[in-house]
Amino acid sequence: QHVDLPDGTHEDALHASAGDVSVPLKQWLVEKEKQYLAQKLNDFGGNVALTAKSCRIGVRTLSRKMNQYRLDKAFFKQRDFVNALSRPYRRDPPSLNCE
Numbered sequence: 001q002h003v004d005l006p007d008g009t010h011e012d013a014l015h016a017s018a019g020d021v022s023v024p025l026k027q028w029l030v031e032k033e034k035q036y037l038a039q040k041l042n043d044f045g046g047n048v049a050l051t052a053k054s055c056r057i058g059v060r061t062l063s064r065k066m067n068q069y070r071l072d073k074a075f076f077k078q079r080d081f082v083n084a085l086s087r088p089y090r091r092d093p094p095s096l097n098c099e
Contacts (some may be wrong), residue, residue: 034069037062038076046076 036073037055044050052062 033065034071037065037069038071041066041071041073041076046073046077050074 014059037051040051040055041048044054048062048066049059054060057065065071
């Protein structure tokens, strides 16, 4: 398969980022991992076991990364509780038909 690359130098490619703000790759990866884990924790309401399973990592690895990035599962459990309160009633109310 042939891929067309844009015209320009290697230096242009290195500096072509959002807003021309250059961030080291390692720092960018760390931030993306933190965002990913935070989103997954939010999706699973702070449940570490389910989050680890969905990320295909061990619970101890996730716990270590949570400590590293200062991600507190209680924060995500609170958010889940608040989100649950703001959701509309999911079940249909019982029918009052007396037929």
